[in-house]
Amino acid sequence: MLYEKGIAFRFTLVLLSLVPLCVQHAPAMSSASQSHHSVFSFSDTWHVLGPFQTGTREATWGADPLEYLGGFRHLEYDPTATFWSSLPTNATASWNTTRPVRTTSDATSANASLSIAYSNVDWNFLKVIYGWAAVQYQAWVRGELVVGGNETQHVILHTDSILEFWVDDEHYFGGDYYSFRNAPPVIHLKPGSHKLDIRLVREVRAFGGILEPTIDVVVDVRRVSRSLELVKPGILMSDVVDGKLASPIASVYLINSGEEDIEIVDIQPSKLTSDNSFVGAQALLTEGINIGEQSQHTPPRVTLVAGQTRPIAFNISLPTHHDSVMEYEVTYRTLDGTDTTSTLRVSQALHYVSISEPHKITFLHPGGIVSYAMLRPPAKNATCLPGQTRLPVLLQFHGAAVEADLPQVNRALDPVSDLCAWVLFPTGVTSWSGDDWHNWGFADVEAAIAAIPDWIGNVGWSGLGVDTDRWIVSGHSNGGQGTYYALTHRPDKVLAAAPVSGYASIQKYVPYELWQPADPRRTGVISASLNSYRHEMLMPNAQGIPVQQQHGSMDGNVPAYHSRLLAEQLSRTGVIGRNPSYNEVEGREHWWPSVMTTPELVDFYYNQTKSKEKLPRKMVQFLLVVGDPGDMGGKNGIRVKRLEDPGRYGKVFVSGHSIKTSNIQDLEFDVALWNESVVLDGEELDLAGTAAAAVPSLTACKSVDGWDIRTTDTRVQRNGRQLGSMTAILRSHGPFVIRHSGSAHTSHIALQISRNLHQYFHADAVIVSSPSYTLPADTTGNVITLVTGSSPECIQSTFSIRVGESGVTLRGHRGQKQQYGDEATGTAFLQPLDGERLELVLWGTNEEGLRQAARLVPMLPGVGQPDFVILGESAKWKGIEGALAMGFFDANWRVTPSSVVESW
Structure with missing residues (x-):
């Protein structure tokens, strides 16, 4: 959050006046008056209905009061109509009109900026009672996009700061809440007027808490070529370091803006150097296959369905001559029955840097996409300890809405350029770190660390080596939160x-x-599904780890209360004892140029990079708290593999050789640290005897008969990447596979899910249309399956949830069956696949029910989606109260007692 919540450059594209709706706006210049050749124009007057209350991240669940009346799309503008609302004076919301703050239009595009505010709400008084939660609200706005001429226009629609909207009768959920512009929808518009209904959702994390509570959004329409295009200019590639490419992995972001599917045939250099020594760029086209095993002669081909955006990975190498630009040609063909191929040229200016400077490296994220980080290797003048041959990794997590390749991020540690460490600035894949450095984002961190040895080989590094299991973690704002996550979830590496x-x-x-x-x-x-991210509950995991906190006393973005609270929690673990390493900088706000190099932090960096402390630590007494074993590493050689009930925290208290547990099913012991007898919940277990089997770890499994030790675990249970709530679907190894029956409405929803995954995570997805729901061969990624009506064979017949024409059947934790018939409109639930993979099943009684279920595909952090949800009609306006059942699966994929199963 270097400039988070709209405070600085988060919304530089929206410089809008803050005018109450009930005040007439100054006339805006009409689109027609701006250009005599405009094909597109937005209406001069928009109709607005609101405000209504909404909670943090609640919009994903629906919770739209107007759905009780059939939805905004079915309401007509009526300035005399009133609607019940908890926010305005007299509990009354009504229609108003507003005009865009700014509109532009030309022959190929049009743009409208809207700023919505309400003067009939006492925001300041509400904030006194409810804090920042009070300035979050929702409303709807309706306008028109007019398409001129006599031909259908093919466009992409950017929806900056918008989560949900309708174009005529087509629904779009996901939008572009962070204004990424990664994956805009492709829309085909006939001449005439087209209705735009936009749901406005104000949240503090996106719009700010200390500013006026306005909602500022942009809608932008641009004509496209009806073919293959770059959705992002250039090529994602590494820097050239002292004449050598830091990484041979590159990627381009392509969008199919036509109405037919497109197949990528190849990617090759667009020209040869004069001596013909250019090594060809052999495509690593990722269709759910292990990229590292591609043949150099028969690359697999990638399909982009009509309207889809995908990241395409490929290998590159430098020419022998000192060129300034890399150029490639993407060869593709439209799957319209012809064999004609076309080419798209892409280019990227090369960035030459010294090996001593922070520079861009690329690597493969587990999800099969190319990501990047900024790396600064140890300086030649670094004064390290005698005999120190492998140095730790100093991680620097950026804040929200900034990129790691910005100087204010990767140059923040220039004043300590001689540190005895490998300094790594990861991205978390996106400028908002995907999901706040948690699941998808933290997998990116670990992949970036693992890429350092590859970099050493690529550039021929002969300096000090790297210890990829010794981390010094630091970060600012959202990156500071990410630091707490690493501290509490990987204590044996920090x-x-x-x-x-x-x-x-x-x-x-x-x-x-x-x-x-x-x-x-x-x-x-909902709260339990977020257990793994409540750092105030996980601070015991940091015991024994040196921690230096810092916060500006006048921070209006992230109040210093957060660091003060966690300092208090840390002090109770014995981490920082009676003299807390806590530095509250008087008079400073959220960010200042030397925020990462204050004297206290500089001393901390130097001291810790020279630490000789051995990892993992062996402590006499400690407490391990686990919210999700799928997210959690070990502490002091003990790792929780499974919880009895994933809806509750698990705890392991160790005192010498005595171990007591709560809500723990399986524990793993590192035999290098644990090779003697222990007393586990009053039962003595001989680890020493079992450790003689020469295995790196032992597993203690709990049953009704007590604990027993196993050197191997062959039980078919929920394991590893399958653990956690619905966000576990993001632990995909390879591109996601989205499969559906092939109907028009399932095709639209599948495309929307693919778009959202790429918009918010830069993720890749293979869309498979098949009435038989077949999967591509050699699929390695997690699967999302869309179903309406009857249940295909891919839904497991013995699973705890069954769907079909008669509705949804759920088997509760006591084995009892609960049948939901017409009252169940949709459901979303996880089920296991082989190899620790997962399938997220989305079912609806019809298109509307499937749309409702599809909203629950993880997209924004903090929503809180448990393992399964069965939705009723009222969820559209009641939110989670409209769920008929929701909860968790245990290690055997049975519904847990902590779940909610409502009789009907």
């Missing part, structure tokens, strides 16, 4: 941590206060 201006958890940042009223059991399930 040598030290320095969180700066970080927040404790999403729930503490902006409380989940103004959600629609719900049974506390339902809100408890």
Whole structure:
């Protein structure tokens, strides 16, 4: 969050006036008056209805009060109509009109900027009671896009800061809430007027908490070629370091803007050097196959369905001559029955840097995409300890809405250029770090660390080596929160941590206060699905790790309360003892140029990079707290493999050789640290005897008969990457596979899911249309399956949830069956696949029910999706209270007691 929440350059593209809706806006220049040749124009007057309350991240669940009346799309503008609302004076919301702050239009594009505000809400008083949660609200706005001429126009639609909208009768959920512009929808518009209904959702994390509570959005339409295009200019590739390419892996982002599917045939250099020594760029086209095993002669081909955006990975190498630009040609063909191929030329200016400077490296994310990080190897003048041959990795996590390749990020540690460490600035894949450095984003961190040895080989590095299992973690704002995540989830790898201006958890940042009223059991399930990210609950895991906190006393973005709270929690673990290493910088706000190199932090970096402490630590007494074993590494050689009930925290208390557990099913012991007898929950276990089997780890398994030790675990249970709530689907090894029956409405929803995955995570997805729901051969990624009506064979017949023409059947934790018939409109649930893979099944009674279920595909962090949800019609306006059942699966994929199963 270097410039998070709209405070600085988060919304540089929206410089808007803050005018109440009830005040007439100054006339805006009409599109027609701007250009005599405009094909597109937005309406001069827009109709707005609101405001209505909404909670932090609640919009994903629906929770739209107007759905009780059939939805905004079915309402006509009526300035005399009133609607019940908890926010405005007299509990009354009504229609108003507004004019765009700015519109532009020309022969190929049009743009409208809207700024919505309300003067009939006492925001300041609400903030006194509810804090920042009070300035989050929702409304709807309706306008028109007029298409001129006599021909159908093919366009992409950018929706900056918008989560949900309708174009005529077509629904789009996901939008572009962070204004990434990664994956705009492709829309084909006939001449005439087209209705735009836009749901406006204001959230503090995106719009700010200390500014006026306006909602500022942009809609932007641009004509496309009806073919293959670059959705992002250039090529994602590494820098050239002292004449050598830091990494041979590159990627381009392509969009199919036509109405027919397109197949990528090849990617090759567009020209040869004068001596014909250019090594060809052999495509590593990723169709769910292990990239590292591609043949150099028969690359697999990639399909982009009509309207889809995909990242395409390929190998590159430098020419022998000192060129300034790399150029490639993407060869493709349209799958319209012809064999004609076309080419798309892409180019990228080469960036030459010294090996001593921070520079860009590329690598493969587990999801099969190319990502990048900025790396600064140890300086030649670094004064390291005698005999120190392998140095730790100093991680620097950036804040939200900034990129790691910006100087204010990767140059932040220039004042300590002689550190005895490999300094790595990861991206988390996107400028918002995908999911706040948690699941998808943290996998990117670990992949970046693992890429350092590859870099050493690529550039011929002869300096000090790297120890990829010794981390010093630091970061600012959202990166400070990411530092807490690393500290509490990888304690056996963290040598030290320095969180700066970080927040404790999403729930503490902006409380989940103004959600629609719900049974506390339902809100408890949502909260439990976020257990792994509540750092205020996980601080015991940091015991024994040196921590240096820092926060500006006047921080209006992330209040210093967060660091103060976690300092208090840390002090109770014995981490920082009676003299907390806590530095609150008087008079400083959220960010200042030397925020990462204050004297306290500089001393901390130097001291910890020279630490001789051995990892993993062997401690006499400690407490390990686990929210999700799928996210969690070991502490002091002990790792929790499974919880009895994933809806509750698991705890392991160790005192010498005595271990007590709560809600733990399986424990793994590192035999290098644990090779003697232990007393586990009062039962003595001989680890020494079992360790003689010469295995690196032992597993203690709990049953009704007590604990027993196993050297191998052959049980078919939920394991590894399958553990966790619905966000576990993001632990995909390879591109996602989205399969559906091939109908028009399932095709649209599948494309929308693919678009959202790429928009918010830069993820790749293979869309498979097949009535038999077959999967491509050699698929390695997780699967998302869309179903309406009857159940295909891919839905496991013995699973705890069954779907079909008669509705949804759920088998509860006592084995009892609960049947939901017409009252169940949709469901989303995880089920296992082989190789620790997962399938997310989305089912609806019809298109509307499937749309409702598809909203739950993980997209924004903090939403809180458990393992399964069965939705009723009222979820559209009640949110989670409209869920008929929701909860978790245990290690045997049975519904847990902590789940909510409502009789009907």
